[in-house]
Amino acid sequence: MTKDRILEYVGTRHLEMQRSVEEDGRVWFKIMIYGEPTNFGPYLLKGKLISSPWGVLEEDFDRSYIENSVDAVYSTFPTEEVDKLITKLKDRKWLK
Numbered sequence: 001m002t003k004d005r006i007l008e009y010v011g012t013r014h015l016e017m018q019r020s021v022e023e024d025g026r027v028w029f030k031i032m033i034y035g036e037p038t039n040f041g042p043y044l045l046k047g048k049l050i051s052s053p054w055g056v057l058e059e060d061f062d063r064s065y066i067e068n069s070v071d072a073v074y075s076t077f078p079t080e081e082v083d084k085l086i087t088k089l090k091d092r093k094w095l096k
Helices: 063-071 079-091
Strands: 006-011 015-021 027-034 038-040 043-045 049-051
Touching: 006 079, 015 063, 015 079, 027 063, 063 079
Parallel strands: none
Antiparallel strands: 006 015, 015 027, 027 049, 038 043
């Protein structure tokens, strides 16, 4: 019997991080970058998925991975949103 991998998500308005723990213990991180959120009745839904680059192993995951991924998509992007995501990741101890 094999174990399923564990998936967890943390997000902001335009950014979402996925943390995946494989059955062999390896930890992967992947960023998903969205466009403007859309209204669906009383709900605010994520916008269109703009980019979802390949994930990286835990040892390669840092602030520059997030910033470089965002910079590849947006010419200008609110640094406050990146900072908010970084804070959430540090609170969960995903980022040192």
